Amino acid sequence: MLVVNEKTADSHSKIQDDATKDLEEGSQGTHKQDEQSEQQQPPGPPYSVFTDLQKRCIVFIVALTTLLPPLTASIFYPVITLLSRELNVSITEINLTITIYLIIQGIAPSFVGNLSDVKGRRPALLAALIVYICGCVGAALGSSYGVLFGMRCLQSAGGSGTIALSLATVSDIVTSAERGKYSSYVQMGWMLGPSLGPSDKIIGGLISRFLGWQAIFWFLAIYAGVVWLVAAMLLPETSRQIVGNGSIQPTAWNKTGASYLRQLSDHRRSGVVPPAPATEKPERPTTITTTTTPSSATAALNPLASLRVFRDPETSLLLVYSGLVYASSYMVLSTLPGQLERVHGLDTLRVSLCFLAPGFGTVTSVLLTGRVLDWNFRRHAARTPGVGAIPRGTGQQEYLNRASFPLERARLQSSAAALLLAGASLLCYGWTLQQQQPGTVVPLAVPLVFLFLQAAGSASAFSGLSNLIMDLNRDRPGAASAAMNITRCWLGAGGTALASPLVSATGGVGWLGVVISGFWLLFSPCVVLVFRNGPRWREEKRGKSVA
Template sequence: MATLTPDEKRPRVSDSPTELIPGLQDPTSDHDEAAAAAAAEEEVYSIYTGTARNLIVMTASVAGFFSPLSANIYLPALDTLADELHVSDTMINLTITTYMIFQGLAPAIFGGLADTAGRRPAYILCFTIYIAANIGLALQRNYAALLVLRCLQSTGSSSTIAIANAIVADIVTPAERGLYIGYGSAGSVFGPSLGPIIGGLLTQFLGWPSIFWFLVIFAAVFFLPLLFFLPETARKVVGNGSHPAPPWNLSFLQLCKRSKSTTPGTTTVQNRITFPNPLKTLIILSDKEVFLILLGNSLAFAGYYAASTSITSQFSAIYHFNEVQIGLCFIPVGVGSLIAAYTQGQIANWNYRRHARRSGMSISTTRGQNMDEFPLERARTEVILPLILIEGLALIAYGWVLHYETNLAGPLILLLCIGYTSGATMNIMSVLMVDIYPESPATATGANNLTRCWLGAVATGVIVPMIEGMGRGWAFTVIGFLCFLCGPVIGVVWGWGHAWRRERHRREKERN
């Protein structure tokens, strides 16, 4: 990053990001007051506050909606597609498995792009690929094309969650990050509940191709406002937001504002853009603390994937539901995840403040703080350890109520519990990953997606054969006990993670 003089750091009135989004402090035209304002901006963590911050997080949240929406809107159509394409349930489930493989792989590439080039270029590339893939899916009529295009669809949509978490890390301090990660992931947790309902209705009344035409229209309608209004937030590109982005990385609104200005331009942050290196994700995974965090998170979320994937085939066989009825059965999973996004964020922030008071550390919601001496690992993992036990028990109970074909209320209530506990675990572990890798939040979240989605892909691929070979009850008993394993894994992070993080930072300082 280039060193800027005080004059270069002072934002122009006409080009300052504060002018382009409401809710920011406007610099005055007076020289001394502008210099003081610029100095103040350099001290605060981000210039985006109030309404501006909320709008940016909301936009990121809606963008994150597309990945789980695309995964789940497809589920009610599985039986219909299997019949029309003349393939087995196991083969049609393979299109879910491959989707999740690319859901884990793509963020490793696009996360690096978002951390170096910026959030906006990554979004533009993602949505271009996503819209093209959905057009192809709507037009294809054979299994091979369906399989390949689902992988391309996943490639375009799956990085939006990683970018959403990165945007939250750009503009929100650790003291409030637990809540805002929940807000940022709210869009992604609507997918499991709304997606199957929309997919069931479209499949029932308009046919399965209408699913993909719907996604094309929805993505295009969202993508255009994103181009016009979303500012760049990547700290390597715009710092705390007070440095203007390069001209090619400005929103159309910012370009219009700049073209009307006659004031000389300010110096931008000089950031070298390199081709995204997915090996950076593997480097992050080589850290023992990160490996254990992601292993625990993945085990917990594999249970969610196994349960949600089983709904279509099992509820159709047991309760003889059509596509619309099956779609409605996904509501409890999504509602549980949505409740988790808001309640666990509040609990995470409360536990953070409790540990801060115990450590004698002052809490700032406007300025960044050195976290080396703060036990972030304990503050985050303490609130999810009880949830892991509940999720494992709920998975075991879910398998046996399906086995005995009980009243529909039984599996639906258990799906609500599974959605809540797995969603809460994912949110808190996402916060922790951003906390310990604040310099590359999109890459860190990409590593999270890689392990979570790949282990989830295994769960979706084996759950139907397990049910056929072992029965519903014993299949989910095995899944439940695998979920229990993440308790000891997270317990190790709770006990030794802080010391490992400080040692890693010490080694990095010595190398530099």
């Protein structure tokens, strides 16, 4: 059961006083003095009081929600022609519902992410799912184009916010030294979206054929409803703005259904009248934020908070490059069906089976990369003076702001190697799939192997980049993940729009691989600048926060 009892923080008051003194004197000390003070500090409170089992359950629940955006987008495609006939509109007008879905998908997470940073992850997630369910039910019951258009807007607004919430939730409950493994689970859902698109289309086609197109939206509503019930019963509040490291009880309305049932059962057995639930927020600390106190109690809602993330030079460079890496997957996979049909003469079912190659590549890569990132992080920490071996689940993460800790190197070393693999595999995939002359066709297995490697490399690189973005924005994870969603969706949409005309103009996907690899190389100075200047930027930001 994912309910954590409130724990007292009195035993850590001395730690808080010492940390406050460090902050007041930090601007006058040297890096060496900072490192010595860190070594002299006693072990702080745990970063999170959730057990490993509870963390896995939390991540599993939020990962279920990340399947909604890609599933909703792709399952809709098989019924476009059918909807055009039944609603008596053109296919162009039906395609407008897809366009508006993608536009809102890039905007809505900014609102949901900021709401979760201020009011909590749990209410934001439950509200987003309710909006999504309303959109599905409305689309299923509607019989006009206007209703369908409006309901697709609701679907996008509710479903797309789950991605921002998933990464923010992981940031709440795990330290940077553990983030790689846990974030890989939630990233898997929406990174698999492009690869599983044709399978979703088959599901959508079968449902609409035997049950009607309305059944597609009922299917999505039922899935989201089940996830909502699971989250309402078992998902605790994790926002550090609200519950600190999980040891502070949230307000009564923000508790899980399971906690209410357990409390009611205990009182019935004891015959004691339950006390009135506390509704006041814990007092805001006046000096520093610790892991047992909420980091803010008076923050205001600001949907534009995600745009402020771009003001940080290191984060903005990473956002642009990670968006390009993610967009490349959409460009490759959006052109794959047409090339397989043209060159190898495959039907829809066989084309869908070919998408298993990048799907398996993504799953394998994300799971392995998460563990590699954690291992490399701890390796660099052990080599850094003043840090050393990181105790499991420790709440002390001040070393992440110091220039002496090679945070960028710890996160991006694996990404650099993965990008080399992805770029080389992409070039080989393109030219082995492109038909050079009539009758000269490379066996299908060859480009599929390279497609597997390309998907694995791209997913691994994106995982390292996204983890570094979250490390740099630990105080605003919701806004940071929303900013990632903006660049990912909009660059992905632009890349997809350019991919097909490029393939048509060049006669195949060979030059597509050249163009994508060229863009990676052209924008590689973004990563080089982060490698070289990232530590200095972090130190400057730390100095401003202390001042």
